[in-house]
Amino acid sequence: MTARSAWVHGRSGVVTQMHYARQGTITEEMAFVAEREGLPAETIRAELAAGRLVIPANIRHVELEPAAVGAAVTCKINANIGNSALSSGIEDELEKLRICLRYGADTVMDLSTGSQIHVIREAIIRHSPVPVGTVPIYQAVEQVDDVTDLTADGLLQVIEEQAAQGVDYMTVHCGVLREFVPMVQNRLTGIVSRGGALMAQWMLHHQAQNPLYERYDDLLQICRRYDVTLSLGDGLRPGSLHDASDDAQFAELKVLGELAVRAWEQDVQVMIEGPGHVPMEQIADNMRLQQELCHHAPFYVLGPLVTDIAPGYDHITSAIGGAIAGMYGASMICYVTPKEHLGLPNAEDVRQGIIAARIAAHAADVARGLPGARERDDAMSRARYAFDWEQQFALALDPDRAREYRRETLGGNCDTQYCSMCGPKFCSMRLSSELASTALP
Amino acid sequence: MTARSAWVHGRSGVVTQMHYARQGTITEEMAFVAEREGLPAETIRAELAAGRLVIPANIRHVELEPAAVGAAVTCKINANIGNSALSSGIEDELEKLRICLRYGADTVMDLSTGSQIHVIREAIIRHSPVPVGTVPIYQAVEQVDDVTDLTADGLLQVIEEQAAQGVDYMTVHCGVLREFVPMVQNRLTGIVSRGGALMAQWMLHHQAQNPLYERYDDLLQICRRYDVTLSLGDGLRPGSLHDASDDAQFAELKVLGELAVRAWEQDVQVMIEGPGHVPMEQIADNMRLQQELCHHAPFYVLGPLVTDIAPGYDHITSAIGGAIAGMYGASMICYVTPKEHLGLPNAEDVRQGIIAARIAAHAADVARGLPGARERDDAMSRARYAFDWEQQFALALDPDRAREYRRETLGGNCDTQYCSMCGPKFCSMRLSSELASTALP
Numbered sequence: 001m002t003a004r005s006a007w008v009h010g011r012s013g014v015v016t017q018m019h020y021a022r023q024g025t026i027t028e029e030m031a032f033v034a035e036r037e038g039l040p041a042e043t044i045r046a047e048l049a050a051g052r053l054v055i056p057a058n059i060r061h062v063e064l065e066p067a068a069v070g071a072a073v074t075c076k077i078n079a080n081i082g083n084s085a086l087s088s089g090i091e092d093e094l095e096k097l098r099i100c101l102r103y104g105a106d107t108v109m110d111l112s113t114g115s116q117i118h119v120i121r122e123a124i125i126r127h128s129p130v131p132v133g134t135v136p137i138y139q140a141v142e143q144v145d146d147v148t149d150l151t152a153d154g155l156l157q158v159i160e161e162q163a164a165q166g167v168d169y170m171t172v173h174c175g176v177l178r179e180f181v182p183m184v185q186n187r188l189t190g191i192v193s194r195g196g197a198l199m200a201q202w203m204l205h206h207q208a209q210n211p212l213y214e215r216y217d218d219l220l221q222i223c224r225r226y227d228v229t230l231s232l233g234d235g236l237r238p239g240s241l242h243d244a245s246d247d248a249q250f251a252e253l254k255v256l257g258e259l260a261v262r263a264w265e266q267d268v269q270v271m272i273e274g275p276g277h278v279p280m281e282q283i284a285d286n287m288r289l290q291q292e293l294c295h296h297a298p299f300y301v302l303g304p305l306v307t308d309i310a311p312g313y314d315h316i317t318s319a320i321g322g323a324i325a326g327m328y329g330a331s332m333i334c335y336v337t338p339k340e341h342l343g344l345p346n347a348e349d350v351r352q353g354i355i356a357a358r359i360a361a362h363a364a365d366v367a368r369g370l371p372g373a374r375e376r377d378d379a380m381s382r383a384r385y386a387f388d389w390e391q392q393f394a395l396a397l398d399p400d401r402a403r404e405y406r407r408e409t410l411g412g413n414c415d416t417q418y419c420s421m422c423g424p425k426f427c428s429m430r431l432s433s434e435l436a437s438t439a440l441p
Numbered sequence: 442m443t444a445r446s447a448w449v450h451g452r453s454g455v456v457t458q459m460h461y462a463r464q465g466t467i468t469e470e471m472a473f474v475a476e477r478e479g480l481p482a483e484t485i486r487a488e489l490a491a492g493r494l495v496i497p498a499n500i501r502h503v504e505l506e507p508a509a510v511g512a513a514v515t516c517k518i519n520a521n522i523g524n525s526a527l528s529s530g531i532e533d534e535l536e537k538l539r540i541c542l543r544y545g546a547d548t549v550m551d552l553s554t555g556s557q558i559h560v561i562r563e564a565i566i567r568h569s570p571v572p573v574g575t576v577p578i579y580q581a582v583e584q585v586d587d588v589t590d591l592t593a594d595g596l597l598q599v600i601e602e603q604a605a606q607g608v609d610y611m612t613v614h615c616g617v618l619r620e621f622v623p624m625v626q627n628r629l630t631g632i633v634s635r636g637g638a639l640m641a642q643w644m645l646h647h648q649a650q651n652p653l654y655e656r657y658d659d660l661l662q663i664c665r666r667y668d669v670t671l672s673l674g675d676g677l678r679p680g681s682l683h684d685a686s687d688d689a690q691f692a693e694l695k696v697l698g699e700l701a702v703r704a705w706e707q708d709v710q711v712m713i714e715g716p717g718h719v720p721m722e723q724i725a726d727n728m729r730l731q732q733e734l735c736h737h738a739p740f741y742v743l744g745p746l747v748t749d750i751a752p753g754y755d756h757i758t759s760a761i762g763g764a765i766a767g768m769y770g771a772s773m774i775c776y777v778t779p780k781e782h783l784g785l786p787n788a789e790d791v792r793q794g795i796i797a798a799r800i801a802a803h804a805a806d807v808a809r810g811l812p813g814a815r816e817r818d819d820a821m822s823r824a825r826y827a828f829d830w831e832q833q834f835a836l837a838l839d840p841d842r843a844r845e846y847r848r849e850t851l852g853g854n855c856d857t858q859y860c861s862m863c864g865p866k867f868c869s870m871r872l873s874s875e876l877a878s879t880a881l882p
Contacts, residue, residue, distance in 0.1 A: 355751065362750065363748045367720050368722070
């Protein structure tokens with residue numbers, strides 16, 4: 001029996017963290033994240049009650065060690081795993097999960113769209129101590145011959161199935177309204193959200209409104225029952241610099257803000273998803289607009305990528321945008337791997353994507369002055385100045401890679417007061433510490 | 442005979458680009474960079490005359506295809522090559538130069554500190570169509586037993602030797618004044634500039650002022666004779682987030698501004714070097730202060746790195762800082778490789794460092810609205826939407842890597858309207874273009 005099995009045992013009635021928070025109750029989950037974040041539990045409770053923070057924690061995910069997403073806590077990062085029709089099975093995905101946990105993903109999303117969706121998800125949830133997210137429409141579409149065969153009931157059935165399995169948060173594209181679809185006409189890259197594109201296709205075929213928007217109240221009831229956190233997806237996010245900050249994007253964002261309020265009325269936790277591809281100078285305004293329209297619900301951004309011309313390196317283009325987004329208030333950054341736009345990531349890509357996103361998230365925490373955020377940087381700087389290599393490795397985001405790179409150039413002789421970059425005579429740190437010990441007044 | 446041999450043939454008297462610009466003369470070099478940048482030659486001339494732009498172009502570097510650095514033109518990137526006492530010879534360095542040219546370094550600096558400094562530099566200059574920079578104190582120190590044996594005359598002799606060889610720009614640490622050294626006492630990482638640390642050591646030993654500051658007029662005469670652009674080094678730049686924006690850094694920056702004015706009085710071109718390690722929220726102010734104190738002389742930044750905890754990934758931490766710095770006005774970004782803080786980079790590290798820096802520079806050009814900067818992004822987006830993979834590769838910053846990644850996951854079957862990331866059924870671009878062609882009003 002896990003620790004969390006005991007916590008959720010015997011809870012009944014409305015079981016969402018938001019409900020408890022509003023009742024003034026500090027749950028074990030809140031206490032746990034408060035301890036992790038070095039904050040008073042009461043802060044976590046108050047932020048949760050106000051909708052500014054979420055703890056995605058399905059009551060069926062008893063393997064969970066809860067984590068919080070919101071402005072009051074450290075910026076989190078998500079890693080997407082899951083197979084596609086062309087690649088990967090259950091063992092590959094569990095290996096990716098292990099990489100995610102080893103290198104520090106705060107949450108994982110299982111975006112499987114291939115075969116064995118249910119069993120892969122089961123394996124991931126049962127092995128994951130971090131919150132697990134999904135995009136239920138992928139499974140719903142996989143179960144029908146054509147997207148136009150989807151029904152609202154069918155979608156809600158899949159959502160209920162996943163909720164019962166223990167999914168902690170779900171991306172649903174409820175804000176892609178029928179009347180917004182023509183707004184993408186002048187875009188270069190149309191609708192790049194898979195869920196958004198599927199919804200648009202369905203609506204245009206049936207000449208009907210978004211079924212998840214129409215049945216939003218039913219959706220909320222499922223979320224309320226299991227405490228599934230809604231991640232209101234940005235189905236109309238820009239997929240290129242050209243398309244950023246257009247009417248389609250912001251029309252949807254305004255609806256997401258309205259849907260957040262409706263979720264809170266049912267004590268359902270909500271995050272808002274954000275772009276995408278955005279030129280750097282527009283990022284701050286994008287963040288401010290989301291905070292205003294969505295009443296400070298946590299913002300979960302995918303990138304944003306700050307240029308379109310670097311396929312093979314989009315973990316870097318998105319780290320730049322993610323860091324700036326985090327500085328201006330994004331609460332979770334979805335990783336992007338070097339394979340983005342080119343293919344399904346393998347284990348090494350997952351590692352690279354995670355570290356790039358963690359750099360962005362941490363740099364953002366430092367920049368917005370989160371208490372204690374810079375302590376690890378300062379400890380690293382002290383270790384550098386002291387030539388304490390083991391301590392440097394221990395403090396590194398990726399200790400294995402740092403050690404490997406140092407070994408690669410110095411061979412076995414690693415206990416030196418310099419590295420092969422400058423050699424002993426030109427090591428500024430060595431020179432500088434000599435100065436400090438002898439000559440400084 | 443190179444094109445530039447003919448240009449410089451017969452020039453006499455004062456031969457600096459700044460001199461000609463101030464006389465109202467548009468040189469072949471100015472015309473060449475104007476063509477490259479898509480700007481009127483008169484704009485280049487006027488910016489040069491005002492000190493806001495440099496064309497590092499030693500009259501002895503006849504192999505040069507000139508490039509411009511300044512706010513009016515695209516943000517440039519520099520790649521450091523050169524050996525250290527522990528690694529690499531002449532063939533390795535020429536291979537690195539080839540990588541630099543292939544992946545798009547706008548300038549290279551030969552930072553050799555090991556053996557064969559003169560011949561390695563000779564080989565690099567003679568093979569380089571891009572401007573070559575150096576840090577002369579490295580050679581000067583290599584020629585004496587101890588840094589304290591250096592003399593001002595010895596330093597100027599090395600500078601003259603390198604100028605006569607054709608070095609286009611030189612980093613000199615003239616602004617590290619004796620009275621500033623005690624200001625680093627409260628730092629975590631002291632003086633991390635190799636040149637700055639050597640200068641400090643010399644000054645403390647001799648209890649004397651910085652010899653290059655004392656002999657600055659003599660230095661300017663050498664630069665004026667060959668048109669060597671001065672890159673006024675920031676010997677007191679911060680080497681950790683903790684040390685950023687402190688009194689030592691800004692005291693030196695103020696002196697660099699004064700030295701820039703004195704250089705301009707002699708028609709000598711000048712860039713100012715900048716940090717280093719800086720938390721994101723301080724970068725904009727750092728850029729503004731430099732522009733104010735240094736009268737808009739081009740700012741050449743090393744990073745800045747926005748966190749200290751990612752050894753092995755400092756090409757990413759510096760791409761984040763470099764992009765923000767560029768957005769606020771830095772004109773050249775020095776690359777940082779994944780081996781920074783760990784060892785001397787190899788060819789693959791050089792490639793990674795270059796692409797990361799180019800991403801930062803280009804994202805900055807887009808963000809500051811440089812005319813035409815986003816055209817390549819838009820072309821990429823059109824190619825993506827059209828599934829024109831060959832065009833995507835052609836537009837990519839690193840076509841080889843993009844092609845390799847796509848092949849890796851799809852095998853030979855690369856002519857598909859999807860990639861292995863989503864597979865055919867879930868390809869949003871495919872769905873979206875179907876929508877556009879059939880159903881949109």
